[in-house]
Amino acid sequence: MSAALDRFDPRSDGVALTSTGEAGDFFELLKPRVMFLVVVTALTGMATAPGSVHPVIGLASLLAIAVGAGASGCLNMWYDADIDAVMTRTAKRPIPSGRILPSEALAFGLTLSIGSVLVLGLVANLPAAAMLAFTIFFYAVVYSMWLKRWTPQNIVIGGAAGAFPPIIGEAVVTGEFGLRSLVLCAIIFLWTPPHFWALALVKSADYARAGIPMMPNVAGPAATRRQIVLYSLIMAPVAVLPALMGFGGLIYLVVSVVTGLAMIGLSLRVLRVTEGEAATKACYALFGFSILYLFLLFAVLLAENAFGLMWALPKVIG
Known part of the structure; x- marks a missing residue:
């Protein structure tokens, strides 16, 4: 049983070990x-x-x-x-x-x-x-x-x-x-591929060495770049839905539109720049901004709803 639990132990030499x-x-x-x-x-x-x-x-x-x-x-x-x-x-x-x-x-x-x-x-x-x-x-x-x-x-x-x-x-x-949380779930779900694949393009050799079938290693870098753009194009308008459904206000609408366009722009840069150090920088730029993007969306929604900062918009959906 012990061997099953410690299926990987870099220090294992047949001697009982305790944590350091x-x-x-x-x-x-x-x-x-x-x-x-x-x-x-x-x-x-x-x-x-x-x-x-x-x-x-x-x-x-x-x-x-x-x-x-x-x-x-x-x-x-x-x-x-x-x-x-x-x-x-x-x-x-x-x-x-x-x-x-x-x-x-x-x-x-x-x-x-x-x-x-x-x-x-x-x-x-x-x-x-x-x-x-x-x-x-x-x-x-x-x-x-x-x-x-x-x-x-x-x-x-x-x-x-x-x-x-x-x-x-x-x-x-x-x-x-409810539908509100499902929309928030959809935003994160669609955000994950462009966020993570931007890093995977840079770390593809690491994943290949570990035997993990990440998208750049299986479908190739070009196909991965195209899918990053596709997910970004779908994600950006979905991220605007909270404002259209009435649980996001004017501030959220502006932030979601501006940052969504920035995500698309950075994704297109990853698609266009494919060689050398510039390609690596483009991937890291998208990866880094994507973290800020998701945090801003949820931080603004949280502030609007929890701290009375909501400047209500006409409800379009729901």
Whole structure:
């Protein structure tokens, strides 16, 4: 059983090992940057939901969602430790670097997964807890254990897991999964391919060495660039929908249109510039701006709905 749990251990020499990791190493297993994004998008789902929730319940629910996101990240790192070890971008993570044992990471991730779902069910409601459980399962099992190593569409389908937090957030408030959170989910879902493939174009050699069928390695860089543009063209108008549906205001409308056009422009630059250092810079520019893009959209929506900054627009849809 021990060998099954520690299926990858860079320090394994037949001797029982214990962790040398510190608290910061265990925190790193939770992918804190992803946790932050989950908190922002889930909180936006709560703020834009019809109705309200007690601040204590809302805060406890948000904490449970954040821990659940961290748990799924931890399980992902546990399963991916073998490929993380051969990729320059991930080789220094706690497990491949030998600071934390795979069995310890697995136990940590499972404990946090179960605990976060139970807490959310107790403080909020069963639909929200069930959606959190499904999100953890989808990311840790469907994406990490199956899609990532099997299909070049891994990041497209698997990206749904990162798009679910607004749905969980709305369920905390209403106990249901409404159209507003589904639109927010669609924005994140469509954002994921251009965001991640921009980096994959630069790191394609890393993924090839690890045996991961990322889009640039399977379909080729040219096809990947075309798909980046296609997803950006679809995503930009979808991102305007909150303003048209009445839960985004004038500020959101302006921000979503301007930044959406910028995303399309940067995607077209990635399509046009294909050689040398300029191509690498174009990919990194898109990757970096895409992070700012998504954060701005959700931060503005959150501010408008939670802090009374909404300058209402005529409702066009819904």
